[in-house]
Amino acid sequence: MLVIVTGCAIITQHYASHQGRPIVRALVKTAPAPGLTLETVPDPTPGPGEVVIRVRATSICGTDGHIYRWDDWAQSRIRLPRIIGHEMCGEVVAVGSGVTLVGVGDYVAAESHLTCGRCFQCRTGQAHVCKDYRILGVDVDGSYADYVKLPEGVLWKTPRELPPEFACVQEPLGNAVDAALAESLAGRTVLITGCGPTGLLSIAVARVSGASAIIAVDVSDYRLGLAKQLGASLTLNATQDSEKTMEAALLDLTGGEGVDAALEMSGHPSALHQAFRSVKNGGRVTLFGIPTGSVSFDLPNEIIFKGIRVYGVTGRRLFSTWYRLAGLFKAGLNIKPIITHTFPMTEFAKGFDLIQTGQCGKVVLFPGQG
Numbered sequence: 001m002l003v004i005v006t007g008c009a010i011i012t013q014h015y016a017s018h019q020g021r022p023i024v025r026a027l028v029k030t031a032p033a034p035g036l037t038l039e040t041v042p043d044p045t046p047g048p049g050e051v052v053i054r055v056r057a058t059s060i061c062g063t064d065g066h067i068y069r070w071d072d073w074a075q076s077r078i079r080l081p082r083i084i085g086h087e088m089c090g091e092v093v094a095v096g097s098g099v100t101l102v103g104v105g106d107y108v109a110a111e112s113h114l115t116c117g118r119c120f121q122c123r124t125g126q127a128h129v130c131k132d133y134r135i136l137g138v139d140v141d142g143s144y145a146d147y148v149k150l151p152e153g154v155l156w157k158t159p160r161e162l163p164p165e166f167a168c169v170q171e172p173l174g175n176a177v178d179a180a181l182a183e184s185l186a187g188r189t190v191l192i193t194g195c196g197p198t199g200l201l202s203i204a205v206a207r208v209s210g211a212s213a214i215i216a217v218d219v220s221d222y223r224l225g226l227a228k229q230l231g232a233s234l235t236l237n238a239t240q241d242s243e244k245t246m247e248a249a250l251l252d253l254t255g256g257e258g259v260d261a262a263l264e265m266s267g268h269p270s271a272l273h274q275a276f277r278s279v280k281n282g283g284r285v286t287l288f289g290i291p292t293g294s295v296s297f298d299l300p301n302e303i304i305f306k307g308i309r310v311y312g313v314t315g316r317r318l319f320s321t322w323y324r325l326a327g328l329f330k331a332g333l334n335i336k337p338i339i340t341h342t343f344p345m346t347e348f349a350k351g352f353d354l355i356q357t358g359q360c361g362k363v364v365l366f367p368g369q370g
Helices: 062-069 072-077 170-180 197-208 221-229 243-253 269-278 299-304 320-330 345-357
Strands: 024-029 037-041 050-059 087-095 107-110 147-151 155-157 189-193 213-218 234-237 259-264 279-287 309-312 339-344 362-366
Touching: 024 345, 037 345, 062 072, 062 345, 087 147, 087 170, 107 170, 170 197, 170 320, 189 197, 189 269, 197 213, 197 221, 197 259, 213 221, 213 243, 221 234, 234 243, 243 269, 259 269, 269 279, 269 299, 339 345, 345 362
Parallel strands: 189 213, 189 259, 213 234, 259 279, 279 309, 339 362
Antiparallel strands: 024 037, 050 087, 050 147, 050 362, 087 107, 107 155
């Protein structure tokens, strides 16, 4: 029986037995319009080197929001139909021939970038910037499903003590680790502009990594409240505090020097300029947020004469970042305040409505519920 959910209307569900497992339900982008459809899909079977995973939890990413809204980027990138979703964890239920890295019953998360293994970057230890990568839930069917099939090489064994709602966000957490720890933050002051989920995760990473002071800037008091819970020393609202007020607060906290590091996580032009203005001479700026258009800079005064080091961050380093974030969990990394809402997968529309409003941290869906 077909199960359909479009937009915000949820229609009845039906379960049936198929090869000892429930019929597979998935959220599918079926039409070139806003919304998703919850329907039954073929039961995945692993080929050589592949693994089938029962998805325990899968979180909503901003990329999924683009696809849900069917904006210009989604229209140019997504080929229909497509099961979306790429932040996940689950249990291995079947393995194909030749699989040696994981076994049935293993608890795993997944790297969402499926790299080619052939290009210059892949062959020289830079697979995170592979020239021919595919993305789970964008170029291949993803994790908004009861079961997903993946190559064994993208799987990451995860300790059982890490709850599914935490385990599924290890992929975006890796972005925060690379952004925050491009250089050491121990004993350093850091400015984080943009307190969306990755910005919030960066605050948690900076705190456990020994940052001496963390200044968080956003336009949402709700998210600035989460930033405080995660260890921000000072929060500033860019719509309520003037540029002079924010500059004075930053200088006061840093003894008149400016911050050692600025992490720009929003992509907003004013936040980009604030990051470069606020960092001290000889400091560093990490850029993760994506502007919607071109941005002009005063290169001599904002970058060159200040001797600033600039890092562009995309994805995670494969797999060194995953090992590093595992160590951060052992060191006491706290991401609990970031997981603000959880829903059964059947109630996905509630989650997407929340991320549109910004009144949330990370939203997690549970395929096995509902």
